[in-house]
Each structure stands twice: as structure tokens, then as C-alpha cells.
Amino acid sequence: MTTTTSTLSPLPHILLSFFTSLVSLLCSLLVKSISAVRGAVSDCRRRLPLPPGSLGWPYIGETFQLYSNKNPNVFFAQKQKRYGSIFKTHILRCPCVMISSPEAAKFVLVTKAQLFKPTFPASKERMLGRQAIFFQQGDYHSRLRKLVLRAFMPDAIRNHVAHLEFLAIHALCSWEGRMINTYQEMKTYAFNVALLSIFGKDELSYIDELKQCYYTLEKGYNSMPINFPGTQFHKAMKARQRLGQIVADILASRRQRQREGQQSWDDLLGSFMSEKEALTDDQIADNIIGVIFAARDTTASVLTWVVKYLGENPGVLKAVIEEQEGIVKSKGEGEGLNWADTKKMVMTTRVIQETLRVASILSFTFREAVEDVEYEGYLIPKGWKVLPLFRNIHHSPDIFPDPEKFDPSRFEVAPKPNTFMPFGNGIHSCPGNELAKLEMLVLLHHLTTKYRWSTSGSESGIQFGPFALPLNGLPITFSLKT
Numbered sequence: 261m262t263t264t265t266s267t268l269s270p271l272p273h274i275l276l277s278f279f280t281s282l283v284s285l286l287c288s289l290l291v292k293s294i295s296a297v298r299g300a301v302s303d304c305r306r307r308l309p310l311p312p313g314s315l316g317w318p319y320i321g322e323t324f325q326l327y328s329n330k331n332p333n334v335f336f337a338q339k340q341k342r343y344g345s346i347f348k349t350h351i352l353r354c355p356c357v358m359i360s361s362p363e364a365a366k367f368v369l370v371t372k373a374q375l376f377k378p379t380f381p382a383s384k385e386r387m388l389g390r391q392a393i394f395f396q397q398g399d400y401h402s403r404l405r406k407l408v409l410r411a412f413m414p415d416a417i418r419n420h421v422a423h424l425e426f427l428a429i430h431a432l433c434s435w436e437g438r439m440i441n442t443y444q445e446m447k448t449y450a451f452n453v454a455l456l457s458i459f460g461k462d463e464l465s466y467i468d469e470l471k472q473c474y475y476t477l478e479k480g481y482n483s484m485p486i487n488f489p490g491t492q493f494h495k496a497m498k499a500r501q502r503l504g505q506i507v508a509d510i511l512a513s514r515r516q517r518q519r520e521g522q523q524s525w526d527d528l529l530g531s532f533m534s535e536k537e538a539l540t541d542d543q544i545a546d547n548i549i550g551v552i553f554a555a556r557d558t559t560a561s562v563l564t565w566v567v568k569y570l571g572e573n574p575g576v577l578k579a580v581i582e583e584q585e586g587i588v589k590s591k592g593e594g595e596g597l598n599w600a601d602t603k604k605m606v607m608t609t610r611v612i613q614e615t616l617r618v619a620s621i622l623s624f625t626f627r628e629a630v631e632d633v634e635y636e637g638y639l640i641p642k643g644w645k646v647l648p649l650f651r652n653i654h655h656s657p658d659i660f661p662d663p664e665k666f667d668p669s670r671f672e673v674a675p676k677p678n679t680f681m682p683f684g685n686g687i688h689s690c691p692g693n694e695l696a697k698l699e700m701l702v703l704l705h706h707l708t709t710k711y712r713w714s715t716s717g718s719e720s721g722i723q724f725g726p727f728a729l730p731l732n733g734l735p736i737t738f739s740l741k742t
């Protein structure tokens with residue numbers, strides 16, 4: 261023992277004692293910081309009340325109250341009236357804080373966006389693809405967003421007007437003399453526009469199968485997430501797998517053409533392929549499918565509402581027709597629309613804005629608090645869902661007087677910041693909004709200058725699937741103007 265001790269050089273002793281003191285110092289710091297954090301959390305929790313409202317029954321919360329009415333907005337409006345612009349509730353086993361003031365929406369979506377992460381049910385994430393832009397935060401999200409914006413910003417889409425016009429004319433011709441379901445037809449148009457802006461005009465051989473797989477995926481999207489042979493969900497997951505393969509095949513064929521000398525493509529797939537730190541094929545597929553999902557039903561719902569509101573407001577329709585006929589007259593025989601023409605469609609643009617406000621097809625969005633957050637003296641606990649209620653803001657009489665009235669002239673003056681958010685706000689706001697507006701303007705130009713339509717009678721009301729939609733997709737009879 262003595263020998264061993266005496267043979268030890270002093271250096272290890274010094275190191276050992278230095279190491280021991282360092283460890284004990286670190287431990288004490290760690291204990292202090294843990295208790296400081298715990299103290300802060302419990303302090304925050306102890307100090308602050310939850311927002312007003314009710315969490316309903318144990319386990320089921322207020323889920324029945326929300327779903328007992330066909331229109332969820334009735335529930336939100338009643339709650340807001342009773343508790344004010346921030347209130348708590350408990351839906352589908354999730355405690356939630358709902359917010360309906362522009363300031364609170366800005367806090368959650370813009371100023372403190374890092375404290376609130378996007379959140380979706382796991383089955384939806386699996387179906388769309390876990391690496392899709394919607395579910396991301398941080399550097400990967402910024403990278404994806406840059407690539408998506410590159411393909412859909414005005415400079416990138418201004419040369420697409422002729423292609424969109426071709427798709428619009430083709431769609432409208434196919435409705436001539438028929439009774440159509442407006443929403444279904446608008447879905448087909450918006451799908452074709454989305455595919456064009458994702459894959460360009462050259463990948464036609466893949467498009468039919470891609471569409472079929474997407475339809476199967478769509479059917480399973482809102483089904484029970486039971487992945488067992490025979491179920492809708494299972495079929496949808498298989499279709500999702502096949503969609504991934506189709507995107508991989510298109511990528512392989514493009515890479516081959518690249519090796520043979522083709523330089524680049526000015527569509528979304530081209531933008532994804534151009535990324536220096538290459539995205540994997542799976543990442544590209546998840547985001548392509550995600551963009552189709554984000555682009556199609558949203559735009560189709562808004563177009564369906566525009567058709568409805570124009571039909572119900574003859575004065576507004578007349579003003580739109582005059583504006584669009586003015587553009588026709590300013591052009592040579594057979595000359596198509598261009599980007600500059602769409603900038604002259606001021607009245608039609610206001611009609612689209614007012615439609616986005618009144619219909620508010622996305623009534624709200626979801627976030628989840630990543631830590632305990634204090635807002636206006638209330639606690640938003642970590643893990644709780646936070647829902648900015650866009651529709652309540654768009655229908656606030658303090659912001660938009662006589663809010664139920666369809667009145668495009670209110671957009672002669674730009675709305676105040678953070679009061680008009682049909683495309684969301686902040687880092688997750690819609691990167692496709694310019695394309696959506698452009699494809700709507702192009703279709704409305706041809707619709708209003710060449711066609712007339714009438715709704716099929718008594719049906720009125722709203723359905724949610726999941727976007728707000730005129731009842732039964734607005735059946736109309738559609739004919740050429742004589």
C-alpha cells in the first residue's frame with residue numbers, strides 16, 4: 261500500500277483532486293441550475309392563472325360541444341363572447357388555449373414563433389411524410405422554405421400565366437352546358453395547376469398514375485388510422501408509398517437528362533434538385549406531396565366561394581365583368597393574358613380578398629407550446645395546443661365593420677397589420693399565396709367574360725371537409741354567354 265502510494269507521482273494526485281473538485285463544482289452548479297429551472301417553471305405555474313374558460317368533462321373535455329354543432333365557428337364565437345379573446349378548452353384529449361386577437365396571433369405566429377411548434381396528428385404526419393415542411397422548425401425548415409419560395413415567388417411564376425390560362429380555358433370548356441359540382445371541378449383545376457408548377461410540362465407520362473395514387477391517399481386521409489389490409493388507411497399508405505416511388509422515378513429520369521446536358525428546371529422539383537446540400541429523395545417526395553396537399557383543396561374551396569358570392573351579388577359581378585372585359589378589349593385578337601394584365605385586375609383582386617375574409621376557409625391553425633409561456637398575465641402551459649382563430653379575427657366587427665356582409669370595397673384601404681391572415685402569418689405563412697392568387701385571377705377572367713351560371717336552387721349552408729365549403733360543393737348549371 262505504502263509502496264504503491266510512494267510510487268505515485270504527484271501529478272495524478274493533483275489531477276485527481278482537481279478533477280474531484282471540478283466534478284463537485286459542476287454537480288453543485290447542475291443541482292443549482294436544475295432547481296433554478298424547476299423553481300422558474302413552478303414559479304411561473306404558481307404565479308400565473310390559466311386563461312378563463314372551461315376544460316369540460318374529464319377525458320372528453322368539450323369535444324362534444326365543439327362537434328354537436330355542424331359549424332365549429334359557432335363554438336368558437338360563443339366562447340369568445342363569454343370569455344374574451346383568450347380562453348382555454350379541452351378538445352380531442354388535448355388541453356388548448358384559443359386566441360382571437362390580432363396581437364395574440366402575432367405573438368404566437370410571429371414574435372414568439374420559436375416557443376410554439378407546428379403540431380399535427382401522428383397519422384397525418386405519416387401519411388403526408390414526416391419530412392414535409394409543415395412539421396419542421398429551425399434550419400431544415402428555413403432551407404425548405406427558401407426552396408419552395410424560390411419556385412412560387414412572383415418572379416418565378418410571372419412566366420406561367422400562359423400555361424395557367426391554357427388549364428383554365430380547358431377546364432371551363434369541359435363544363436359547358438352541364439350541371440357541375442363547382443368544388444370538384446375547381447379541385448381538378450387546382451390539382452393541374454399544382455402539378456404544372458411542381459413538375460413543369462415535361463413529366464406527363466407519370467401524371468395519370470400520380471393522380472390516381474393521390475386520390476387513394478386523399479380517401480384515407482380522414483379515415484380511422486388503422487393500418488390493416490382492406491382498410492382505407494392501409495390503401496392510402498400503399499398509395500403513399502407508390503407516390504414516393506413515382507417521385508423517385510421522375511428524379512432519376514431528370515438526373516439522367518442532367519448528365520446528358522440539360523441544365524435546370526424552373527419548377528418546384530427543379531428548385532429542390534438545385535439545393536447544394538442535396539435533399540434526399542424521401543425529403544423531396546415528402547415535400548412534393550405536402551405541397552400538392554397544401555395547394556389543391558385550399559384554392560379550390562376559395563374559388564368555389566368566389567363563384568357563390570359573385571352569384572349572390574349581381575352588382576359586384578357586374579363590376580368584375582366590366583373590369584375583365586376592359587382587359588379583353590385592351591388586347592389584340594387571340595392574344596393571351598400576361599402578368600401585367602393580372603396586375604390590372606384590381607376589382608377582381610378585392611373580390612378574392614373579401615372572399616378569403618368572409619369564407620375564412622382555414623378557420624384556425626394549430627401550434628403547441630414548447631415551454632411554459634406567459635401571455636398577458638396568463639400561463640400557456642408547455643405541451644398545450646394553441647389555436648389562433650383566424651376566422652374570429654376576420655369576423656370581428658371592431659376590425660371589419662358589418663363583418664358578415666360581402667363587401668369587396670372594404671379592401672380599397674389595406675387592412676391593419678395582423679388583422680387579415682388568410683395565408684397565415686410569420687415563418688410558416690403560405691409560400692404559395694402568389695400562385696394561388698394568380699391561378700384564381702386567370703380562371704375568373706375567362707369565367708366572367710365568357711360564361712354564365714346559376715345555382716341549383718334552395719341549397720345554402722356550409723360544410724367542413726376540412727375546409728369551409730358551400731353545401732354539397734355548390735352544384736351549378738353552367739353555360740356559354742350568347
Ligand code: HEM
Pocket residue numbers: 378393394395405408412454550551554555556558559562621622625626681682683684685687688689690691692693695696
Ligand atoms: C387560396 C389558397 C390557399 C390558402 C387559403 C392557403 C393558406 C395557408 C395557410 C393559412 C398556411 C399557414 C398554416 C399555418 O401557419 O399553420 C399555409 C401554409 C402553406 N401553404 Fe398555403 N394556402 C393556399 C394555397 C397554397 C398553394 C397554391 C400552395 C403551393 C403551391 C401552398 C403551399 C403551402 C405550404 C407549403 C405551406 C406550409 C408553409 C410552412 O410550413 O412553412 N398553399 N397555407
